[in-house]
Amino acid sequence: MLAVFDDRMRKNAPPDAPGAYVERVGDVVRQTGPDAAWNGVLWSALDRSRVDEAIAEQVDHYTALGREFEWKLYGHDQPDDLADRLEAAGFVPEEPETLMVARIADLPTSSAPPTGIELRPVTDAAGVELMAQAQEEAFGRDGTRHRQQLLAQLTERPDTVVAVVAMAGDVPVSAARMELVPGTGFAGLWGGGTVPAWRGRGIYRALIDFRAHIAAERGYQYLQVDASDQSRPILERLGFTALTTTTPYVYRPRLAA
Structure with missing residues (x-):
């Protein structure tokens, strides 16, 4: 399954945002898009003799565009000191997560939301605002980029995204989205966050079930989560x-020496 994931979702990934494109440059596959989109390295197959040169090439590419970008490093990526080399080049690691997949x-x-909670599809700007409010309180960080x-x-x-917000009356208390990746069989679950006072009541599980039903109806076979x-x-x-770990290594040109 890990080999299938690498092939479909990394090595041959389609772009995941309007205005973005994915290209293979040497032994690196990267996505480049508008500033609000995700920019970064999806996959690489590097040996020790070329890894530093390839890292420098990506830094030059995104810095020329004024883009912050991410090198998405997986636990099985080679060479085995790639993380150290990224840090030496100025990348900053964020919290590691676990790549998890389910058929x-x-x-x-069935996993119904708890009593008093309504799961509401997000389809417009008003829904996005409610979703952002829930996630900002859940994660404690600004959601401007995710709104955009x-x-x-x-x-x-x-057709490539499903978003949902959990409402307790008029108050948004949890939210999540799903990225549908055409031609891969995979749908990614992202952004699932519940405000602290509402955790432990089954909302997160209900959001997974809500999205899983939609993915199945649209012909997808697998769900993927960076947990x-x-x-x-x-x-x-x-x-x-659990298939492997994944750690975002972020490069911010404005902070580079």
Whole structure:
């Protein structure tokens, strides 16, 4: 399954945002897009003799565009000191996560939201604002970029994204989205966050079930999650399997020496 994931979702990944493109340059596959889009390296197959040169090439490419970018490093990527080389080049690692995958047909078929919670599809700017409010409180960080990304997707590529917000009356308490990747069989679950006062009540699980049903209806076979330590136990209980780790290494040109 890891080999299938690498082939479909990294090595041959389609662009995931309006105005973005994916290209292979030597032994690196990268996505380049507008500033609000995700920019970064999806896959690489580097040996020790060329790794530093390839890292420098990516830095030059994105710096020339004024883009912050991410080298998405997986636990099985080579060479085995790639993380050290990225840090030496000025990349800053963020928190590692666990790549988890499940076959949709093997997941539990029903997980209703708790009493008093309504799951509401997000289809317009008003819904995006509610979603952003929930995620900003859940994660404690500004959601401006995610607002821009989601609004662009809903406007220009609505068939590739599903977003949902959990409402307690008029108050948004949790939110999540799903990226549908055409031609791969994979749908990615992203951004699942619940405000602290509402955690532990089954909302996160209900959001997974909501998105899994839609993915299955649209012909997708697998769900993929980059799971935090907090969400991994829930996903394991549902039937997701851990394949490897993934760590974002971020390069910010404005902070570079």
